[in-house]
Amino acid sequence: MAVAINRDLEPLTPHRPVLLLSVLNGAIVVTGQILPHLHFPLLLDSVQVSRYGSEVAGGVLQWRLHPRESVRGTVVLLLDDILDEGVTLKALQEYCLREGAAAVHTAVMVRKQRSRSVDVRVDYVALDVPDRFVFGYGLDARGLGRNAPGIFALPEDV
Numbered sequence: 001m002a003v004a005i006n007r008d009l010e011p012l013t014p015h016r017p018v019l020l021l022s023v024l025n026g027a028i029v030v031t032g033q034i035l036p037h038l039h040f041p042l043l044l045d046s047v048q049v050s051r052y053g054s055e056v057a058g059g060v061l062q063w064r065l066h067p068r069e070s071v072r073g074t075v076v077l078l079l080d081d082i083l084d085e086g087v088t089l090k091a092l093q094e095y096c097l098r099e100g101a102a103a104v105h106t107a108v109m110v111r112k113q114r115s116r117s118v119d120v121r122v123d124y125v126a127l128d129v130p131d132r133f134v135f136g137y138g139l140d141a142r143g144l145g146r147n148a149p150g151i152f153a154l155p156e157d158v
């Protein structure tokens with residue numbers, strides 16, 4: 001994923017760094033893993049939003065932390081752990097464009113193979129996974145499991 005992002009974003013950064021927005025909490029591991037592999041000037045900032053909390057079904061998107069860096073006029077790279085229903089990434093893309101981003105690129109560590117009612121564009125995907133609730137590598141299941149050293153599925157009847 002880093003190779004593809006470098007290929008596309010490096011040419012855009014001679015004058016102004018890319019703003020990498022890490023979508024916390026889930027993106028904490030993939031952010032740390034990918035950062036040393038990105039070879040262009042960037043500012044790192046984060047947003048914190050949540051719609052699952054301690055559940056395994058999504059609800060209303062709650063904002064917990066807005067970016068400190070200004071999004072206006074910047075090329076933004078949104079980095080999240082998972083694309084599931086797509087509600088979170090879509091809302092963050094719209095937020096960045098409303099705030100005046102020059103362009104918004106999107107990357108996820110994991111894309112769940114499922115149908116989506118939300119029309120969301122994702123530019124970079126590291127891994128496709130089956131339509132199961134997954135945890136590990138930053139992903140939680142009811143708040144736990146973010147520290148699991150791989151990506152695992154919950155048993156189907158849990």
Ligand SMILES: O=P(O)(O)OC[C@H]1O[C@H](OP(=O)(O)OP(=O)(O)O)[C@H](O)[C@@H]1O
Nearest residue numbers: 024025026050051052084085086087088
């Ligand atoms: O595509 P969607 O169905 O919107 O789901 C994806 C979002 O859900 C998870 O966040 P969560 O709300 O669990 O917060 P977290 O990042 O703190 O785990 C995950 O980190 C994504 O941001």
Ligand code: HPA
Nearest residue numbers: 084132133134135139140
């Ligand atoms: O499968 C998932 N696992 C963890 N968090 C999530 N948020 C949306 N889907 C998932």
